[in-house]
Amino acid sequence: MGTVVLKLGNDISTDHIYPGRFMATVLPSETPQFCFADMTEFNARLRNKAVPPGSVIVAGQNFGCGSSREQAASTLKGHDLIVVAPGFARIFLQNAINLGLRTVICPEIEASEGDELEIGADSVTNVTSGKRFASQPLPKARQAIVDAGGLIPYARKLVVEQAS
Amino acid sequence: MGMTIVQKILARAAGRSSVAIGDVVEPRVDLAMSHENAALVINQFHEIYKGTGLEPHLWDPDRIAIIFDHRVPAESSKTATNQKKIRDFVAKHGIGRFHDLRGDEGGICHQILPESGYVLPGRVVVGTDSHTTSHGALGAFAFGVGATEMAAVWALGRVLNVEVPDTIKVVVDGTLPATVLPKDLILHLIGRISAEGANFKVIEFHGDTIERMSTSGRLTLCNMSVEAGATSGIVPPDAETVRYLREEAGVSDEVDLTGPDAGASYSETIEINAADLAPQLACPHTVDHVKPVVDVAGRKVDQIVIGSCTNGRLDDLEVAAGIVKGKRLAKHVRMLVFPASWRIYKEAMRLGYLSELIDAGAVVMNPGCGCCLGVHQGALGDGEVALSTTNRNFKGRMGNPNSEVYLCSPAVAAASALTGVITDPRG
Ligand code: SF4
Numbered sequence: 001m002g003t004v005v006l007k008l009g010n011d012i013s014t015d016h017i018y019p020g021r022f023m024a025t026v027l028p029s030e031t032p033q034f035c036f037a038d039m040t041e042f043n044a045r046l047r048n049k050a051v052p053p054g055s056v057i058v059a060g061q062n063f064g065c066g067s068s069r070e071q072a073a074s075t076l077k078g079h080d081l082i083v084v085a086p087g088f089a090r091i092f093l094q095n096a097i098n099l100g101l102r103t104v105i106c107p108e109i110e111a112s113e114g115d116e117l118e119i120g121a122d123s124v125t126n127v128t129s130g131k132r133f134a135s136q137p138l139p140k141a142r143q144a145i146v147d148a149g150g151l152i153p154y155a156r157k158l159v160v161e162q163a164s
Numbered sequence: 165m166g167m168t169i170v171q172k173i174l175a176r177a178a179g180r181s182s183v184a185i186g187d188v189v190e191p192r193v194d195l196a197m198s199h200e201n202a203a204l205v206i207n208q209f210h211e212i213y214k215g216t217g218l219e220p221h222l223w224d225p226d227r228i229a230i231i232f233d234h235r236v237p238a239e240s241s242k243t244a245t246n247q248k249k250i251r252d253f254v255a256k257h258g259i260g261r262f263h264d265l266r267g268d269e270g271g272i273c274h275q276i277l278p279e280s281g282y283v284l285p286g287r288v289v290v291g292t293d294s295h296t297t298s299h300g301a302l303g304a305f306a307f308g309v310g311a312t313e314m315a316a317v318w319a320l321g322r323v324l325n326v327e328v329p330d331t332i333k334v335v336v337d338g339t340l341p342a343t344v345l346p347k348d349l350i351l352h353l354i355g356r357i358s359a360e361g362a363n364f365k366v367i368e369f370h371g372d373t374i375e376r377m378s379t380s381g382r383l384t385l386c387n388m389s390v391e392a393g394a395t396s397g398i399v400p401p402d403a404e405t406v407r408y409l410r411e412e413a414g415v416s417d418e419v420d421l422t423g424p425d426a427g428a429s430y431s432e433t434i435e436i437n438a439a440d441l442a443p444q445l446a447c448p449h450t451v452d453h454v455k456p457v458v459d460v461a462g463r464k465v466d467q468i469v470i471g472s473c474t475n476g477r478l479d480d481l482e483v484a485a486g487i488v489k490g491k492r493l494a495k496h497v498r499m500l501v502f503p504a505s506w507r508i509y510k511e512a513m514r515l516g517y518l519s520e521l522i523d524a525g526a527v528v529m530n531p532g533c534g535c536c537l538g539v540h541q542g543a544l545g546d547g548e549v550a551l552s553t554t555n556r557n558f559k560g561r562m563g564n565p566n567s568e569v570y571l572c573s574p575a576v577a578a579a580s581a582l583t584g585v586i587t588d589p590r591g
Contacts, residue, residue, distance in 0.1 A: 011359050011450050013558040020537040021563055024235065024242040026204035026311075038565045062360040065393065066558060067537075068294040070204060070310040090364050090395055091294055095310035141188040141325035155212045155316040155324070162320065163218055 001127065002056040002082055004115045006042060010060035014072035014092060023069060028099070031071045032078030046079050053080030056119075058111045060085065064092025070099070077101040084109055084117065084124055084135075097142045098151035106135040166425025168331040169398055170366045173305040177288045183328045185429075190322045194304075195282055197229040197291035199273050201311055203246040205292060206253050208315035222257050223321035229261035229282060230254060231273040236265040236532040239540030271505025271531045274298040274387065274473035278379070279507055281413035285401035286420040290314065290323055295473055295555065297390045301382035302408070303401030303421075305366075308390065329366050329395045332357075333430040336371040338438035343589040345483070346381035347475055347553065347573035349373075350388040351444035353436065355454025363393035365431060368424065373438040374399060379408035380477045387474050388555050391451040400424060443588055446571035449559040457576055457588045466548040468493075468581040470574055471502025471529075472536045475553035478508050478515075480574040485517035487578035487589065493525035494584025500542050501526050502534040526581070538563030551586060553577050 022034040036042050045051050057076070063085040064072060073095040076083065082102040086109060096103045106124045111117060115128035125132045138146065148154035167175065167182060175183045177191035198205050213220040222228065230250060238244035254262045263269050263276050270276075274295055277283050285303030289296065292314045299306035309323065316324055334353060340346075354361075367389045374382065382399045389397030399405075400423035409415040443457040470476070470484050481503060493499055501521055503509040509531055512518050518528050535542025536554040543563035544550055550562055550569045557569035570586065579589035 011452075013556075015538075015556070015558040015561050019560050019565075020539050023201070023537075023539060024240055024246060026201065026246070027207060038560050062363065062393065065359060066294065066556060068292055068296075068308040068310055069201070070292075070312060073310070087360065087363065089360070089393060091308050091310060094313060098310060098312045139188075139327065141327065145325065151312045151316055151324070152208065152211050155319060156214075156216060158316075158324075159212055159218065159319050160216050163216075 001116050001118055002054045004058050004111050004113050004117060005051050005055040006057045007111070007113050008057065008059040011062045011065055012059055013066035014064055014069050015066055017064065017072040018069060018075050023071065026071065028074040028078060031075040035075040035079060051079060054082065056082045056084055056117050058084050058109060061087045063088050065089040070095045073099045073101045082119065097138070097145050100146070100150040104135050106133050108133045165429060166427030168366070168428045168430070169303070169368060169400055169422070169424040170305045170331060170396070171328060172422055172424070173286055173288060174326070174328055176286065185328050185330050187328045189326050189328060190324055191288045191326055192322050193227065193290055193317050194287035195227055195229060195289045196314060196317050197231070197273055197277060197289065197293070197296065198314060199231050199293060200234045200243065200246060200250070201292050202230050202250045204311040205314045205318065206250065208312045209318050212315055212319050222318050225258045226260040228259050228318065229277065230259060231263040231276050232265050232270070233272045234533045234537065235539050236270070236530065267506045269506070271507065272473045272476065272533060274383070275477065275504035275508070278302060278383065279413055279505060281409065281415040284409070284415065284417070284419060285405060286422055290317060294390050295387050297394060297396045298383050298387040298473060300386040300389070300396045300398035301379055302405055303399060305396060305398065307396045329364055330431040331366040331368050332362055333368050333370060333433045334436065335433060336369065336373040336436045336438055338373060340373065340438045340441060343575045344441050344443060345573040345575055346377060346384040348441055348444045349436070349438065350385045351446055351454050351571065352441055354388065354392045354446070354452050355444070357392050357434070359391060359450055359452040360393045362389065365394055367392065367394045367397045369397065369399045375402060378479065379404060380479050383477070384474055391555060443573060443576050443590065445576070445586070446557055448557055448568040448570065451555070451557060451571065457572070457586060460586050461588055463586045464549065464584060465497065465551045465580055465586060467542065467544060467550040468497060468499040468577050469535060469542065469550060469552035469554060470499070470577050471504065471534060472554040473504060474555040475574050476502055476504030476508065478511055480553065481508070481512045481517045483574045484578040485520040487575065488524035488526070488582060489520040491524055491582055493581045497581055497584045499526040499581045500535060501528045503531045505531050535562055537561065551577050551580050
């Protein structure tokens with residue numbers, strides 16, 4: 001069960017999630033401080049640890065559009081957030097899967113800030129409103145990366161196989 | 165069933181006779197490009213090898229390109245230190261295609277790749293930059309990846325888990341009116357299909373307008389295809405591609421001109437009559453918020469930007485210089501010009517474009533990304549309006565969430581610089 005801590009509209013870009021002026025900061029251990037940096041209140045709550053791990057961002061279509069910057073995924077992963085949206089931009093979705101950030105494609109999702117969501121294998125239940133919404137499973141090729149614990153362990157196994 | 169050009173490229177790169185849309189393949193990579201974000205790629209590359217007892221090993225240092233462009237010269241000690249780490253890594257591993265901040269070889273990655281002859285038709289190009297789509301202008305399948313995905317490419321030489329994408333066919337016929345440029349065409353298309361209209365798909369460009377278009381214009385189209393969500397844009401290679409490669413990129417190798425099959429299947433076909441197009445603007449704060457310039461004409465602007473990987477090439481500077489030549493910019497306007505590479509800078513200097521721009525009041529900056537992404541140089545003040553030939557206008561893109569960015573062609577930018585308000589270049 002996770003609480004919706006932020007509700008966003010369509011076309012939220014990676015400039016929005018992780019503004020370009022912080023791009024010199026690259027390490028996943030350092031990027032969480034600049035998460036939604038231009039939304040000063042939300043950013044302050046994150047930095048003050050007022051947002052519990054497993055909290056949910058509900059967004060609109062095309063979340064993560066724009067730049068390929070991986071910081072946009074690592075900054076959210078650093079706070080253990082889950083993103084539920086009707087659709088994601090391609091590079092962002094791949095980065096999220098590669099880093100183990102949980103993303104749920106849920107075309108009909110309806111939720112408000114403060115609602116409690118139960119995220120299942122093929123649906124999202126809004127416990128507060130009592131409504132259930134179907135979600136789309138990840139394509140098999142991507143699920144394999146998730147199952148391996150992210151792209152680093154997945155690629156590590158292939159590198160070892162290649163060397164032997 | 166016939167194949168699209170990207171299906172053919174992926175089949176070859178995966179060692180198969182054919183691939184169907186939705187198949188998962190692992191194509192071999194011909195060129196892997198990064199810029200300053202190579203600092204993160206290097207970190208993730210070392211992570212992959214952690215605990216394996218193996219020495220980190222690049223699959224092919226000659227197929228890796230690293231270009232410094234995003235923050236040159238370094239705007240902070242942090243960037244400078246990252247750049248130093250990358251230089252050390254490049255030297256240690258013998259990376260062949262490294263372009264540092266230098267007048268004899270530097271510039272924006274999406275200009276350096278084509279002009280150096282690194283991109284050939286039929287090849288697979290990946291880059292840790294979303295505008296890697298640009299290189300489809302030369303008939304390559306070129307797409308953006310994240311840093312960790314690139315680290316896996318550095319180690320393995322192939323991209324893992326690529327789904328063969330569906331393709332939208334865009335057919336453009338007719339002659340573009342005077343001062344209506346490829347930028348207006350791509351803005352129109354993005355406005356028409358929306359910022360997610362081509363998500364997970366490729367845009368294949370056809371039609372006589374495209375056949376007559378220079379590689380520079382094709383680079384503008386493919387560059388901005390990602391703003392409609394496309395995995396890549398691509399132009400089937402033709403005589404113009406060969407001309408560009410021979411005359412401008414110094415390529416003497418044989419060039420493969422394979423195009424799509426006549427019976428290829430497309431998710432949809434979009435037809436555009438070039439003669440109907442007018443100058444376009446992408447209004448704040450999304451690239452698909454597109455309107456004809458006439459609808460917004462008269463809006464006061466503070467800063468004009470000409471440059472970037474989208475419109476910082478010689479023909480763009482020629483258009484801008486031609487408009488401002490012998491005139492002066494409006495008093496309250498500042499105009500920043502960023503040529504896309506030092507080669508273009510020198511050529512524009514030789515042809516007199518730079519002095520024409522400077523005499524009018526423009527400031528010519530060093531080639532690089534400059535203010536395109538709001539990291540350094542040319543930030544906007546609260547409440548200010550910029551008119552820019554770059555490719556993104558998201559809130560805060562030019563360093564200030566309390567400012568507005570309109571995107572346009574170099575002709576609209578230059579005409580507006582003279583009046584100080586958004587102006588239709590057709591007069
Ligand atoms: S000029 Fe702008 S869009 Fe192009 S590579 Fe640089 S930052 Fe990206």
